[in-house]
Amino acid sequence: xxxxxxxxxxxxxxxxxxxxxxxxxxxxxxxxxxxxxxxxxxxxxxxxxxxxxxxxxxxxxxxxxxxxxxxxxxxxxxxxxxxxxxxxxxxxxxxxxxxxxxxxxxxxxxxxxxxxxxxxxxxxxxxxxxxxxxxxxxxxxxxxxxxxxxxxxxxxxxxxxxxxxxxxxxxxxxxx
Ligand SMILES: O=C(O)CCC(=O)C(=O)O
Ligand SMILES: [Fe+2]
Numbered sequence: 001x002x003x004x005x006x007x008x009x010x011x012x013x014x015x016x017x018x019x020x021x022x023x024x025x026x027x028x029x030x031x032x033x034x035x036x037x038x039x040x041x042x043x044x045x046x047x048x049x050x051x052x053x054x055x056x057x058x059x060x061x062x063x064x065x066x067x068x069x070x071x072x073x074x075x076x077x078x079x080x081x082x083x084x085x086x087x088x089x090x091x092x093x094x095x096x097x098x099x100x101x102x103x104x105x106x107x108x109x110x111x112x113x114x115x116x117x118x119x120x121x122x123x124x125x126x127x128x129x130x131x132x133x134x135x136x137x138x139x140x141x142x143x144x145x146x147x148x149x150x151x152x153x154x155x156x157x158x159x160x161x162x163x164x165x166x167x168x169x170x171x172x173x174x175x176x
Contacts, residue, residue, distance in 0.1 A: 039102030121146030
């Protein structure tokens with residue numbers, strides 16, 4: 001759907017071939033006292049796209065452009081789609097990757113199922129020529145996403161940056 005909306009259907013096979021998917025089940029325990037606890041600290045997903053499904057316990061919050069946190073209240077059989085930073089880069093910034101977090105409240109554990117879709121190592125993530133013109137200059141240099149992830153975790157390990165605390169670290173890494 002996203003590719004279609006930008007007239008980029010011809011890249012479907014390429015993006016499917018280089019996809020590296022990880023399915024993860026996450027459990028968030030209910031807070032011990034009657035207070036809010038952090039399930040996942042604020043972050044942008046660094047991959048291409050994340051598909052989330054949850055049991056009927058809400059908790060995912062998305063930050064809007066004014067910096068306010070908005071709850072997501074999902075109907076029982078819906079999925080949530082999160083654009084990752086890598087897709088934002090590939091689309092030359094046409095879609096942005098939302099800053100989000102999980103906050104726990106209430107007296108029920110939360111489970112979520114996440115399909116994290118990224119790209120295989122060695123693949124150069126490169127903005128398609130169709131998305132670059134006079135009005136839309138190239139914003140990002142081609143980069144190997146796995147190299148970026150290695151670089152980023154080494155910076156985290158060295159204590160230069162905190163994991164999850166930096167918005168748009170990928171944009172900083174490969175901005176033109
Ligand atoms: O469990 C959720 O709803 C979101 C988890 C999440 O944002 C992540 O693992 O990146
Ligand atoms: Fe996330």
